[in-house]
Amino acid sequence: MTSSQTAGLAARIERWPIAGAFTISRGSKTEAVTVMAEVSHGGHTGRGECVPYPRYGETPEATLAAVLTMQDALRNGLSREALQRALPPGAARNALDCALLDLEARVRGERAWDLLGRPAPRACTTAFTISLGTAEAMAAATARAASRPLLKIKLGGEGDAERIAAVRKEAPESELIVDANESWTAANLEHNLAACAAVGVTLVEQPLPAGQDAALARIRRAVAVCADESVHDRASLEGLRERYDAINIKLDKAGGLTEALAMADAAQALGFEIMVGSMVGTSLSMAPAMLLTPQARFVDLDGPLLLTGDREHGLRYDGSTVYPPDPALWG
Incomplete structure (x- = not known):
């Protein structure tokens, strides 16, 4: 496991074994390699996970590095809206976007869908x-x-x-x-x-x-x-x-x-x-x-x-x- 941490932001690479193998036309893999971001504020921590995808030129290491480029911006109050402009679409922005939304829901004591004004998901x-x-x-x-x-x-x-x-x-x-x-x-x-x-x-x-x-x-x-x-x-x-x-x-x-x-x-x-x-x-x-x-x-x-x-x-x-x-x- 690779990890790095700053005030308010922790991010790490995690590996999750697949049962057997997962095979598509581009190849086979036996583990899911993910990057998790944790954003903390006021005693609350929000989490988001992404899966870097080589098809789009992403690697776990580069994705982790991209997440960590946002540490100063997060300390300065980076919002989800500002994040959309700060990073391009892709895995790194996903981890942070979901972590920020999770954090906001925890701080407010609301479910994420209520906070966003969206229908509650059902089974x-x-x-x-x-x-x-x-x-x-x-x-x-x-x-x-x-x-x-x-x-x-x-x-x-x-x-x-x-x-x-x-x-x-x-x-x-x-x-x-x-x-x-x-x-x-x-x-x-x-x-x-x-x-x-x-x-x-x-x-x-x-x-x-x-x-x-x-x-x-x-x-x-x-x-x-x-x-x-x-x-x-x-x-x-x-x-x-x-x-x-x-x-x-x-x-x-x-x-x-x-x-x-x-x-x-x-x-x-x-x-x-x-x-x-x-x-x-x-x-x-x-x-x-x-x-x-x-x-x-x-x-x-x-x-x-x-x-x-x-x-x-x-x-x-x-x-x-x-x-x-x-x-x-x-x-």
């Missing part, structure tokens, strides 16, 4: 992820999770039609969404979408690489398509209207709950359906994202279910039902 169904593998391996993993109502299937390009057919055979009653993580091409796009439509997939997430997704506007999309890597904050929404039907809002991409909530409002105004997603992290990463669930058609907050252990006072999961955070955890 909801989260997707459960099936990692990328051979069709046979994914079928076996699906069989073990077939009682779950919503499954998110990681795909990887070549052989995806066989993978999704094998998965559906093992989970005939589950709603399926798939995530290609940018692994398809314009050449196989329609074939793979048709294979998904044939087994009743509800949503396909980020089939083509970000910046190379123009083909989505030229075809009849047999299944609704959701932007992930192609969308980060509000500034990226307008250019996606002809290509995507939904967007995946993740706090680590948006740079915190403050921007994510504004982004959800803007996306709904543009006619997008909303998925609230996350990287693989602990309940402290998932808890702030629960405030987005009243606006979401799809919820993908299963990170703690993929770990060998979670934080104290972690979110309560009953099968695939996830409950709002206890104030001892966040907000």
Whole structure:
């Protein structure tokens, strides 16, 4: 564990083992590496967790350093609003944004959603992820999770039609969404979408690489398509209207709950359906994202279910039902 601390701000890198491995088209990992920020004032401490993502050029060490650049500003009373201008969207801003909101809620003795004037989150169904593998391996993993109502299937390009057919055979009653993580091409796009439509997939997430997704506007999309890597904050929404039907809002991409909530409002105004997603992290990463669930058609907050252990006072999961955070955890 790496840590550093100043007056009012503590931040550290933490490592959380994954049960087995988490595999997508870009590779496999056996631990979730997170950065936690703690902001203290007047005897209260607010916490926020982020998951740096190499896809966006982030490392845990650089993210920790970026968080710590805010120590003087925090001592001088940095607000959440000012934080949006002080750091760009990304993991570091997310950790601090959520920590500041948690602190504000504790100082005021209110729940975060009341403080923000947002609907209180309720228990909801989260997707459960099936990692990328051979069709046979994914079928076996699906069989073990077939009682779950919503499954998110990681795909990887070549052989995806066989993978999704094998998965559906093992989970005939589950709603399926798939995530290609940018692994398809314009050449196989329609074939793979048709294979998904044939087994009743509800949503396909980020089939083509970000910046190379123009083909989505030229075809009849047999299944609704959701932007992930192609969308980060509000500034990226307008250019996606002809290509995507939904967007995946993740706090680590948006740079915190403050921007994510504004982004959800803007996306709904543009006619997008909303998925609230996350990287693989602990309940402290998932808890702030629960405030987005009243606006979401799809919820993908299963990170703690993929770990060998979670934080104290972690979110309560009953099968695939996830409950709002206890104030001892966040907000």
